[in-house]
Amino acid sequence: MTVQQDPRPVRAPAAAGQAVPEPRGPLSRAVAAALESGPPPAAGTLPVADAASADPYGEDLQLALHTCYELHYQGWAGVDPDWEWDPGLLHLRGAMEAVFLAALRRDVPGGTDVEGTLEEPLAEAADARGVSRHLRDDGAWWQVREHAALRAVYHLKEADPHAWVIPRLRGRAKTALVAVENDEFGGGRPEMIHQGLYADLLDDLGLDPTYGAYVDAAPAVMLATVNMMSLFGLRRSLRAALVGHFAAAEITTAPSARRIVAALDRLGAGPRARLFYTEHIEADAVHEQVLRHDVIGGLLADEPGLAGGVVLGVQATGLLEDRLGAYLLGHWDAGRPALRRPLPDAPGPAAGGGTGGGR
Secondary structure, eight states: OOOOOOOSOOOOOOOSOOOOOOOOSHHHHHHHHHHTTSSSSOSSOOOHHHHTTSOTTSHHHHHHHHHHHGGGTTOOTTOOGGGGGOHHHHHHHHHHHHHHHHHHHHTSOOOSOHHHHHHHHHTOOTTOOOHHHHHHHTOOHHHHHHHHHHHHHHHTTTTHHHHTTGGGOOHHHHHHHHHHHHHHTTTTOGGGOHHHHHHHHHHHTTOOOSTTTTTTTSOHHHHHHHHHHHHHHHOGGGHHHHHHHHHHHHHHHHHHHHHHHHHHHHHTOOHHHHHHHHHHHHHHHHHHHHIIIIIIHHHHHHOGGGHHHHHHHHHHHHHHHHHHHHHHHHHHHTTOOSSSSOOOOOOOOTTOSSOSOOO
């Protein structure tokens, strides 16, 4: 199927202005109340002790972490920017991070075999079921839209968490990672920044391209994948895990993107929806090699003791992506929406293939 490129420039994600998310439990309620109380410090005491007993993958802790981390990105509408470095809030965030990080370390095999661990995503069975295969072969229009809305929580800030590792690398590793980031940010062409391509994809699918629009609709299993990146990126001690995560993501992106392009073609989606994924098919195949050989290779040549951190990043990425995939397929197999809030209805593409429901 030949699709003509849309000549219009790709839009940038909308500017910040997102409201503080609606709480899902005591931790996220305390964080929201603090941020909405005015300038720091908070009038009350933040529930640091409650973090230890929280579900590390649960709605409350993951939303509370996301709300804290967003202060380092675009921030929240009406929230004093000084909250970013408030000691009390950082104390609570640190307690929540400890719970989340302990769970990640507990739930992956661990080890120091970097090469063997990097081969695992490539060894995926040809007949293995996954989200991109489902969308390619059987996915309905409403499922494509749900998938796009969920992924917007990350893709409208794509590559931003990885930028934090740049000053923590040196030499070959730094040069190579900056080259990859340059591609992610458009290679000097603002209209090709991947965040902007994703905003255009959302618009083409009849979805809201505003930054943060789907945070309240995103379940914890999606928030956790983004929180992991922020956790690894903000801690120098986890710099190797961030590099491992980045490599794992690039290894799996190109084949997944190819399948999603096939799904969009089958359902008759427009050229702006396709462009985000077609851009990733070739680019990420190259990025994978750069990250494996130059970023990871350079990092471990300088600091061989960080091999375990790289393995943690690769394995934790696989763990959380597998959890997200199982969640999506479980809901879709049952005919249920995966979002916490339903999408508004939107007509299917004119070329056919999908039904118009926005379930």
